[in-house]
Amino acid sequence: xxxxxxxxxxxxxxxxxxxxxxxxxxxxxxxxxxxxxxxxxxxxxxxxxxxxxxxxxxxxxxxxxxxxxxxxxxxxxxxxxxxxxxxxxxxxxxxxxxxxxxxxxxxxxxxxxxxxxxxxxxxxxxxxxxxxxxxxxxxxxxxxxxxxxxxxxxxxxxxxxxxxxxxxxxxxxxxxxxxxxxxxxxxxxxxxxxxxxxxxxxxxxxxxxxxxxxxxxxxxxxxxxxxxxxxxxxxxxxxxxxxxxxxxxxxxxxxxxxxxxxxxxxxxxxxxxxxxxxxxxxxxxxxxxxxxxxxxxxxxxxxxxxxxxxxxxxxxxxxxxxxxxxxxxxxxxxxxxxxxxxxxxxxxxxxxxxxx
Amino acid sequence: xxxxxxxxxxxxxxxxxxxxxxxxxxxxxxxxxxxxxxxxxxxxxxxxxxxxxxxxxxxxxxxxxxxxxxxxxxxxxxxxxxxxxxxxxxxxxxxxxxxxxxxxxxxxxxxxxxxxxxxxxxxxxxxxxxxxxxxxxxxxxxxxxxxxxxxxxxxxxxxxxxxxxxxxxxxxxxxxxxxxxxxxxxxxxxxxxxxxxxxxxxxxxxxxxxxxxxxxxxxxxxxxxxxxxxxxxxxxxxxxxxxxxxxxxxxxxxxxxxxxxxxxxxxxxxxxxxxxxxxxxxxxxxxxxxxxxxxxxxxxxxxxxxxxxxxxxxxxxxxxxxxxxxxxxxxxxxxxxxxxxxxxxxxxxxxxxxxx
Numbered sequence: 001x002x003x004x005x006x007x008x009x010x011x012x013x014x015x016x017x018x019x020x021x022x023x024x025x026x027x028x029x030x031x032x033x034x035x036x037x038x039x040x041x042x043x044x045x046x047x048x049x050x051x052x053x054x055x056x057x058x059x060x061x062x063x064x065x066x067x068x069x070x071x072x073x074x075x076x077x078x079x080x081x082x083x084x085x086x087x088x089x090x091x092x093x094x095x096x097x098x099x100x101x102x103x104x105x106x107x108x109x110x111x112x113x114x115x116x117x118x119x120x121x122x123x124x125x126x127x128x129x130x131x132x133x134x135x136x137x138x139x140x141x142x143x144x145x146x147x148x149x150x151x152x153x154x155x156x157x158x159x160x161x162x163x164x165x166x167x168x169x170x171x172x173x174x175x176x177x178x179x180x181x182x183x184x185x186x187x188x189x190x191x192x193x194x195x196x197x198x199x200x201x202x203x204x205x206x207x208x209x210x211x212x213x214x215x216x217x218x219x220x221x222x223x224x225x226x227x228x229x230x231x232x233x234x235x236x237x238x239x240x241x242x243x244x245x246x247x248x249x250x251x252x253x254x255x256x257x258x259x260x261x262x263x264x265x266x267x268x269x270x271x272x273x274x275x276x277x278x279x280x281x282x283x284x285x286x287x288x289x290x291x292x293x294x295x296x297x298x299x300x301x302x303x304x305x306x307x308x309x310x311x312x313x314x315x316x317x318x319x320x321x322x323x324x325x326x327x328x329x330x331x332x333x334x335x336x337x338x339x340x341x342x343x344x345x346x347x348x349x350x351x352x353x354x355x356x
Numbered sequence: 357x358x359x360x361x362x363x364x365x366x367x368x369x370x371x372x373x374x375x376x377x378x379x380x381x382x383x384x385x386x387x388x389x390x391x392x393x394x395x396x397x398x399x400x401x402x403x404x405x406x407x408x409x410x411x412x413x414x415x416x417x418x419x420x421x422x423x424x425x426x427x428x429x430x431x432x433x434x435x436x437x438x439x440x441x442x443x444x445x446x447x448x449x450x451x452x453x454x455x456x457x458x459x460x461x462x463x464x465x466x467x468x469x470x471x472x473x474x475x476x477x478x479x480x481x482x483x484x485x486x487x488x489x490x491x492x493x494x495x496x497x498x499x500x501x502x503x504x505x506x507x508x509x510x511x512x513x514x515x516x517x518x519x520x521x522x523x524x525x526x527x528x529x530x531x532x533x534x535x536x537x538x539x540x541x542x543x544x545x546x547x548x549x550x551x552x553x554x555x556x557x558x559x560x561x562x563x564x565x566x567x568x569x570x571x572x573x574x575x576x577x578x579x580x581x582x583x584x585x586x587x588x589x590x591x592x593x594x595x596x597x598x599x600x601x602x603x604x605x606x607x608x609x610x611x612x613x614x615x616x617x618x619x620x621x622x623x624x625x626x627x628x629x630x631x632x633x634x635x636x637x638x639x640x641x642x643x644x645x646x647x648x649x650x651x652x653x654x655x656x657x658x659x660x661x662x663x664x665x666x667x668x669x670x671x672x673x674x675x676x677x678x679x680x681x682x683x684x685x686x687x688x689x690x691x692x693x694x695x696x697x698x699x700x701x702x703x704x705x706x707x708x709x710x711x712x
Contacts, residue, residue: 012442026652032480039484039491043501057502059468061527065421072470074507111403112415114428114520124388128395135395145399146413149521151430154558156519163512165426165472165505168522171417202510242506 014295021109053213053301054171055105055257058178066171073099074165077201077230083161085177085216085229091164093300094131096239098259099168101314104240105255105270106223107177108170108248110143116165117150126268130164141240143168167211174247180270182343187323188267188277190284190340191242191330193313195234196339200293200308204232207296222292237312242335244314246326254317262306264350267315277345282354283340286311305352312340382502393499410625411613412526413460414534425464430521431457433557434588439517440565441572441585444482444493448489450554453594454615455524456497459668460596461626463533463603464526466499472521473506480513486520497596498638499524499677530603536626538611538699543679544623544633546640546696547598547686549669551590555616556649556664560588565651578648585710587645595670598691602682610673618662620706632702639696642666661708668696 008107049058049067056071075091075098082091092115100110115134127150138145157163173179198205206215208228210220216229224231239257246252254270256263267277281301288293290311294304304310318326323339329332341353405414405423412427422610426433431447431454438447448471456466471490473483483506495500513519528534548583552560564584568577572585595613602608612619612624625635637657642650646667652662660666674682679695695707 032484034483036487038486040501042470042489042505043494043499045467045498045500048500049504057468057470059500059502059525061422061424061467062408063422063527066419068417068419068424068525070470070502070523070525071470071503072472072503072521074472074474074505074509076507077509077511079509082510098405111401111417112413112426113399113424114413114429115525118430118519118521128388128391131395132394138399142401144404145396145417146416146426147428148403149428149430151432153433153435155433155436156517160542161512163474163509164520165428167426167470169415169424169426169525171419175678200403208396210594267637277629 008221028325032053033053035207040236045119047277048067053342056103057104058172058305062169067122068169069103069106070097070167070169071102072165073102074163075198077205078198080164080205081201081229081232082217083278085233086232088129089133090233090235092130093137094236095166096165097144097236098198100240101167101257103168103170104243105177105257107172107244109173109240110141110168110170112144112146112169113138115148117148117162118153118157119151119162120154121159122150122152123160126162137238141238162219174252176320177247177252177255178252180272182253182270182272182275182317183318183319184275184343184345186317186343187320187339188255188341188343189316189318189323189326189337191239191316192316192336193311194259195231195289195308197236197259197309198312203234203292203307204296206227206263207293210298220289222288222291224288226290237313239334240321242330242333243314245313246329251318251322252316253319256315258309258313258315262309263312263315264306264352266279267350269349270317271348273348274345275343275348276354277341277350279341279350280353281305283338293309294300302352315340317343358616374556390557391681411458412464414462414528420709422524424524424527425462427455428523431554432555433561434563435518437518437557437572437585437588441589443585443589444485445489446589446591449493450501450592450623451522452493452497452522453523454491454554455501456594456596457613459524459526460531460599461613463528463530465529465596466497466524466526467502468502468525469494470502470523470575473504473518474509474513475507475518476510477507477515478508479516480516482516485490486518487667493594493667497594513613530608532606532642533603533611534609536628538609538631538673539675540631540699540701541676542609543663543676543695544635544697544701545674545679545686545693546668547595547672547684548669548692549665549667550593551554551587551645553592553615553665553669555632557588558654559653559663560649563649565630568652576648578644580644582601591638593669598686598689599670599672604687607678607682608672609675612671614665614669616696618665619668619671620658620662622707624704626673627704627706629704630701631699631704633697633706634700635697635706637661637708637712639694640667642691671696673699688695
């Protein structure tokens, strides 16, 4: 997302720099955040409309017209799993879907996507597979692949490795999502993730490859179905098509895309100072791969919910009386949805309620 | 630029993939280009308006309003020079100015910029310096730094190293530049580069650091003033402010931003099939650093002009009778400008005339 500085995560838009990463010195990070924030603020122009921005930056042209949103993202060290598995046609989908979800959290639908693929030495098949994945996800999201950069940088990346960055520009289609008119009593509707999405991969790789000594072809330990490679490479799901009907109906008041920082880190972004989000972590069972990673790590509950999405990839804030219709609409599409909590009077905190 | 696949260079916009890189197998590259082109074409939507696009991709929103242009770029292996010199506050300027020049070549002025900085381990001072350079160039170009992504990816980059990617969105302000109404007899007005800009660094590093065994603190060999590090890190110049008055006056018919592929590779992008560009390479003396690199490499003339910008960073195509006014306007600003050639009947080729 475009919203954080830190481990496999983004940096703020339009003046606000936030930081979420359990593994980083938070005092130093806070200081860096403030310094970068002043730099960003020094560039502000009339084009910027980012008062509420956090998942993407809002801007406009000099003429009347649609409000625009842009966001930049990488895939992080999920790429390392793709390198191990020799499979390069899924990470492009991860990248596009991640960007599209970030736009949606700002009430925007994608228009165009640009990619950057950097390698030490250009390998045609690999680049083709990466771009094929990008193109597939662009088609699925109704977004044009407008262009890109394929950089061959000798000495930068070992053979077979690459970095992959995506940029998306969209237009605001659901303005009420961006204005975030939230109230105590609003319900939190959770949409399941399809796996780890694009966060927590350094953590998961450490546990699976280093501590447990597994390879990508081994069965994923515990009860998850598939090999380590298959489970870890499951494509970051796009929520655009599933959520669009409820967005068009005006029933979605805010959306939190659960990426780096997990549910607490991302739900916190959409809260006003006067409201808390109370998430009932007993309202769903984390899928088997999350349970194994949690057990194996021995991490405290609050830490694991900040490191991994734990099975929830997007949270919609809806009015209490509209929650059943939103859940039904999502269930009818086979999108999976359930109420996982509510907003309450508070101070902008995200509270995890339920088992420890 | 967004316009090539190859060594430190870009990839096409809106369906057209072109390729320029002396160091890459051109047959294989041609095959990859066609395959990527079909992938891009498969994603085309109504938002895309890229018939003429080559330095940036054109698109529009669903509402009437300004036509938009987006472009993605990296700094390439100029970063390796920054690493050697321990100087990180200039590469961000290179990146922004490169992107801004690409937009200008499509007739657009920048609105917002997003950056991606990826490191193995986050080093606060380095990230701060990089972003400070980006912010400075954004201010200078009247462009807002809308957001970005700072990715910490353990195992991806050695200590102290990073990759840096930029993404710019602008609006078309000078539409006649994008339509490229060119005629035989039009003059080519060259604007000096400030150095190597952001291309040819693998070539230059090989000659200076490996073959000549120099360090960044050694004086640049030959007659160039400054150390190797100073000469190589000179900031890629932005041409926006210098060219804007002539653009506003409607006197600029096309612009070629001279990046990867040099003058032939980039001037060729703006030519119709019926016209050649004849560049008189005797009309200027390549600056001392280019002369040393050329002498040292022993490269044939046509090859060196494809590898390095040879002292010309932007070429404007103007009507013959307007050329003096354009040159005068640029000279008055201290921008440096001279007529370096003309368009002639032909087949879309760029011909270098003058000394071998």
